[in-house]
Amino acid sequence: MFQRPESPALLAFADTERTPSSIRAGALVFVDPKSVQLKQQLEQLSTHTKPVLIEGEQGTGKELLARFIHRQSERSGLFVAVNTGSLSPTQGEAELFGHIASISAGLSSRAGWLGSAQGGTLYLDEIGDLSLSLQQRLFEVLEQGVVWRVGAAQATPVAVRLIVSTSFDLQRAVQAGRFNRDLFERLQPSYLRLPALRERPADILPLAEYFLNYYSQRLNIQPPRLTEATNQQLLNYPWPGNTRELESCMHFALLMCGETQLLPQHLYWPCVGFMQTD
Numbered sequence: 001m002f003q004r005p006e007s008p009a010l011l012a013f014a015d016t017e018r019t020p021s022s023i024r025a026g027a028l029v030f031v032d033p034k035s036v037q038l039k040q041q042l043e044q045l046s047t048h049t050k051p052v053l054i055e056g057e058q059g060t061g062k063e064l065l066a067r068f069i070h071r072q073s074e075r076s077g078l079f080v081a082v083n084t085g086s087l088s089p090t091q092g093e094a095e096l097f098g099h100i101a102s103i104s105a106g107l108s109s110r111a112g113w114l115g116s117a118q119g120g121t122l123y124l125d126e127i128g129d130l131s132l133s134l135q136q137r138l139f140e141v142l143e144q145g146v147v148w149r150v151g152a153a154q155a156t157p158v159a160v161r162l163i164v165s166t167s168f169d170l171q172r173a174v175q176a177g178r179f180n181r182d183l184f185e186r187l188q189p190s191y192l193r194l195p196a197l198r199e200r201p202a203d204i205l206p207l208a209e210y211f212l213n214y215y216s217q218r219l220n221i222q223p224p225r226l227t228e229a230t231n232q233q234l235l236n237y238p239w240p241g242n243t244r245e246l247e248s249c250m251h252f253a254l255l256m257c258g259e260t261q262l263l264p265q266h267l268y269w270p271c272v273g274f275m276q277t278d
């Protein structure tokens with residue numbers, strides 16, 4: 001059950017259990033000591049409403065963490081996820097902050113992503129892709145707690161928890177003049193680093209089992225058993241595409257397998273292809 005409001009860039013899901021795999025929030029498989037520690041940090045962050053900055057390579061699970069924080073904090077509004085790269089360069093301000101109706105421009109009023117997340121959480125993926133002028137506007141919203149919609153004569157109060165993510169070092173972007181220092185300083189106190197999958201190896205096999213079970217259930221089949229040799233291959237691989245790559249690998253292996261045992265020759269690594277096995 002999901003709502004797809006104003007634009008394809010926005011995904012807002014009320015019932016996470018029925019949503020596609022890419023946006024499940026209930027299932028957070030964290031076994032490695034680094035992940036367990038991170039989960040404790042997440043639980044602490046869920047008790048307040050300050051903005052959160054999540055840094056991690058692509059496919060590590062940043063959006064899943066944001067959904068987890070939202071769920072734990074029991075906010076009444078929606079979780080709204082926006083890929084900032086999808087904001088149009090000319091309309092970005094109206095898309096993000098909304099605009100009021102304009103008869104001359106033939107526009108009806110629009111709440112914008114911030115308005116859609118009222119009472120809930122706005123997740124901005126790859127915040128570094130936001131233009132410097134929008135970064136400045138976002139900082140002002142955080143400072144003042146109000147948003148000026150495009151064309152509005154007065155400001156509208158906003159109660160939105162902001163969670164942003166980045167796959168690169170924002171501090172270096174600040175030093176290079178490509179990221180707003182004030183916004184960075186506002187985000188930094190609640191900073192989380194989500195390690196790459198290769199840095200938390202104890203998560204690999206539990207995640208592999210989890211995805212196998214998940215897709216087996218969807219396909220209505222018995223999950224095959226991972227053999228010792230398969231486990232070894234999974235542990236030896238560096239996972240450049242992180243958890244998303246592991247998920248695709250397991251999904252594909254399940255389709256290839258058709259047996260009770262999942263063997264190394266069934267494995268396909270989306271970032272590399274099939275690997276030679278002895």
Ligand SMILES: Nc1ncnc2c1ncn2[C@@H]1O[C@H](COP(=O)(O)OP(=O)(O)OP(=O)(O)O)[C@@H](O)[C@H]1O
Nearest residue numbers: 021022027028029058059060061062063064243244
């Ligand atoms: N700890 C985890 N437990 C279960 N599933 C996970 C976990 N981490 C990631 N996933 C799954 O891996 C996939 C990728 O996660 P997600 O989209 O949150 O990554 P991301 O870091 O936001 O990616 P991108 O950088 O491309 O935006 C999703 O299907 C997600 O459900």
